[in-house]
Every structure is written in structure tokens, then in C-alpha cells.
Amino acid sequence: MRSRRRKFLTAATLLAITLTPITVTEASASATPAPIKIALISSLTGAAASEFSTSAQGFNARIALQNAMGGVNGHKIEGIVIDDQTSPSSDPTAVQDAVSKGVTGIVSVSPLFFLGAKYAQQAGIPVTGGFFDGPEWGEQPYTNMFASDAGSVDPKYPVSSLYGNIVRKYGGTVVGSYGYGISPSAVRSATGFAESSQRQGLKVGVLDVSVPYGSVDFATEALAAKQKGVNVIWTSMDDNSDFALVTAMKQAGVKLKTIILPTGYEPSVVNSPAWADLQGAYFFSGFRPLILPNAGTRQMAAALQKYEHRAPSDFPTYDIYESWVGADLMIRGLELAGKNPTSAGVIKALRGVASYNADGLLPTPLDYATNFGHDEKKNCQWILQAKKSGFVLTSKQPVCGSDIPGTSTGSSS
Numbered sequence: 001m002r003s004r005r006r007k008f009l010t011a012a013t014l015l016a017i018t019l020t021p022i023t024v025t026e027a028s029a030s031a032t033p034a035p036i037k038i039a040l041i042s043s044l045t046g047a048a049a050s051e052f053s054t055s056a057q058g059f060n061a062r063i064a065l066q067n068a069m070g071g072v073n074g075h076k077i078e079g080i081v082i083d084d085q086t087s088p089s090s091d092p093t094a095v096q097d098a099v100s101k102g103v104t105g106i107v108s109v110s111p112l113f114f115l116g117a118k119y120a121q122q123a124g125i126p127v128t129g130g131f132f133d134g135p136e137w138g139e140q141p142y143t144n145m146f147a148s149d150a151g152s153v154d155p156k157y158p159v160s161s162l163y164g165n166i167v168r169k170y171g172g173t174v175v176g177s178y179g180y181g182i183s184p185s186a187v188r189s190a191t192g193f194a195e196s197s198q199r200q201g202l203k204v205g206v207l208d209v210s211v212p213y214g215s216v217d218f219a220t221e222a223l224a225a226k227q228k229g230v231n232v233i234w235t236s237m238d239d240n241s242d243f244a245l246v247t248a249m250k251q252a253g254v255k256l257k258t259i260i261l262p263t264g265y266e267p268s269v270v271n272s273p274a275w276a277d278l279q280g281a282y283f284f285s286g287f288r289p290l291i292l293p294n295a296g297t298r299q300m301a302a303a304l305q306k307y308e309h310r311a312p313s314d315f316p317t318y319d320i321y322e323s324w325v326g327a328d329l330m331i332r333g334l335e336l337a338g339k340n341p342t343s344a345g346v347i348k349a350l351r352g353v354a355s356y357n358a359d360g361l362l363p364t365p366l367d368y369a370t371n372f373g374h375d376e377k378k379n380c381q382w383i384l385q386a387k388k389s390g391f392v393l394t395s396k397q398p399v400c401g402s403d404i405p406g407t408s409t410g411s412s413s
Contacts, residue, residue: 036072036341038063038330039080039098040323041116042109046086047214050240051263054317055109056081057308058300058324062331064307065299072334072341079327084110086214088182092116099123104343105333107326108133109319111183111213111238117142126333126346129326134184135410138373146350148329148358149286149322151366154375154403156410157188162379162401163234163260164200170282172232172258176206176225178245179236180213189236189262191409197232199404205230211237216244222252231257239264243274250277258282265289265384265391266317275386283391284381287321288361292382292396296359300324325358332356363398375403 042055063079071077082098084091095116098106105126113127114134120127121142131137131147138153147153167175175197179190187209194204205228208221215237222245225233233249233256235242242261249256259281269275290297290312304310304320316324330346332353337345354369356362363380380400384391 033073033075033340035076035078036334037078037080037101037103038105038107038327038334039082039101039103040107040109040327041082041084041091041094041098041113042319042323043086043111044081044083046084048086048111048238050214051238052109052111052319055319055323057304057310058316058320058322059107059109059327061300061303061307061310062324062327065303066331072331073339075334075341077331077334084112084116086112088112088115092119095119099125104341105330105346107323107330109322109326111180111186114184117145120144123343124347125343126330126350128329128333128350130322132183132185135188138375140373143351143372144347146329146333146368148325148356148366149362151368151376152371152374154373156408157185157192158375158403158405159192159195159199159407159409160379160401161196161199161404162381162399163193164196164198164202165401166260166282166383166399167197167202167232167258168200170258170260172202174203174205174229174231176228176230176233177204177208177236178206178211178221178233179209180241181210182213183236186236188409190234192407193234193236195407195409196401196404197234202232211241214238215241218245218248219252221245222248222254225249226252226254231255232260233258234260234262236262239266239269243269243272243278246281247274247277260284263318267314268317269386270390278386279388281386282394283384283386285318285384286363286381287316287318287325287358288363289382289384289391289393290315291393294360296361299359300361321361325361328358329356363400378402 040059043052082094084094091112108129127145131150135155136142137147177190177194179186262284265283333346333350334341336349355365357365378400380398383394
């Protein structure tokens, strides 16, 4: 990879980013078509709140921006925020609540949405949002679901070459890979990372896919990792669990050469007690960081500042990105569905979208027209490293991998 000048994520850097002014034209007051309701379902409280408590900000800001531009074909959008409380019993209730309120679409930013997905499918409601909860985004009969961060999902969860390539690049010999037992995607992500690393010649010392959701006690896991000689870790968990695991490893004297975290690139981390233990760790970002500004990042930052009073220096969290992009894709479907969009019309319209990149926030365009049940050809992530001064981009270009033919972690549960 060619050497590139490092970018440091500091308040000064972000404040220096020139935000694109939001220029809007208000809709004519003479025409007042009925508003369109869409709901956000997220885990604002409970065990997953450390990861998803701010998700309403992205959802609300994207809707406010659209309404300021006249809504969708003259219809204002009414956003409804529903908390599933990170509860396996509450998530189905949250989906049913959204359906009962007459929503045209649902944006999911919840690790438990797979538990309530059938109610949206049975009601014929389109769903956009994050694919990180389970395989239903690419499974029959869930053709009403459109992962706005990944496109479709292969329910077999093939192993990606991305992870093994990264471990080979940054070093290490023995892998420890961890995931929540309740989450199908977390189990398969941890399993896939282990196999991908193994294919690059590393040994799998620990594969633990039975971690209780939200756990922050990893003393036993740290001792096991030390005994197995683990020097590379991957976590498919929320930030509170990820950081607690890293701290426990350090306290137990585990000699970690490489730490890779799929989430955690967030402003609050820099001043958290865990920051010292995270020094040198690598963080994934499936969304374009604000320190690589383009039209999409400028628009998002400006809308968050205007409508949610979130300063550019307080750059978007993972869940804010997810909810913004989920709302953006839903709005795209509403726009394409005609003058008076219906749920069925949105589903049909989105199934015709062959190239979506959220105005440049995604590393590669997503294809909803032909890829249902199949992963995109490339899995790409920007990678940042924790340094004393903040997060540092390892490259301006995202790092990519692809599915390894003939592999599957789909039997894991």
C-alpha cells in the first residue's frame, strides 16, 4: 500500500472542515399532502445503549433536512422513534407498535431486529438500516429488507479475505475472536474472522461465541487468552464489551500485538478511561470518516449541527451513521415510489436500485436489484488507529476483501 500522509482526528482538524451550507427551498404552503410516517427502531436503553443511544440523532437530522427541502413529492415526513430496550421480548413489540402507527417504512438500528423482522415482513413494510443483527437481510421471505450499510447478505456468511489480509499486514500469530451468543451475525463474524486468519497461517487460540450480551467482565476470558498465547484479538460486540475485554487482557498481562475492533471509532472514546488501553488498536469504519470530506460528509455534518446541535468536532458515532444512511435509503425509496408512495411501492422501487452509495458515505455502491441473498463483490472498510492525539487514518483509501469461495459460517448459531 502506498505511503500516505497521516490525518489526525482532533477538534482543530474537524472544526477546520468546511461544511457545505444547507440551501433549501420550502414547500408551497398551498398544497398539504398527508405526511408520511417512518419509524426508527433502535436500542436506546438497555445493554446495547452504549452502542446505540444516539441513533435518533442521525435519523431525525436526515428527516429534518428532507422536510426543509420540501419533503417527498410535497409530503412531509413524520419520524417516530421507538426504543426496543435491548430486550428480546420488546423488539417484536416495537415492530408491531410501528406497524400499528401506520408507518410506510421502518429503519432498523437494533442488534435484535431479527426477533421482530417477521412482523414487518407480514405487514409488507419496507425496512432499511444495519445488517449487523442477523441473516434475514438476505433470506427469503424478507425481500422487504434493504441493508443500507451492506446491500444484501449471504445467509451462509462466507468467510471474507479482508480479515486475514489485515492480520497478515499488522502482525500476530495466535488469534482470539469473540462474539455475543445471542446474535447470529456476531457469532458468524467472530467465526469468520478466525477462519480467515487461519487461512493466512495464524493459529486460532480462542474462539468464544458464547459471550453474554453486554458483558463487561472478562477476567476469565483474559486468563484463557494468556494461556493460549493469544496476541491478536477481534471482537464482534458492542463498545462497552470490546473495551472491557481489551482492558482485561492488558490487566492479565496478555501480550497483544494487534487489536482489531469493528466499531468504536467515536469521539467519546478519546476521553474515556479505556483510551490508554486502546492505544495502537485498529478500528474499522464502514462509512467515510469526516476527516475525508466530500459532499456527503459535509451535508451530514451540517445537518447534524443545524438540527441536532451536534458540533463538527463531535463527529458522528457508528449508530448515527447507521441511522442517517438508513433514513436516507428509505427517503430514496419514497422518492422513487411516486407521488403518493405506499409501502409496496417503496419495496418495488428499492428492488430496482442497482447502485446506491449514500452520497459517497459508503466505500462502494450497493446493488439491491440483483444481489438479494448474495454479498457484494467487495467488503471494504476504512481503518483508523488509536493514537495519543486521536484517531489516525492508516490510508485515505478503504481496505477491501472478498468472499472466499466454498466457505460458510452459516451453520454457526
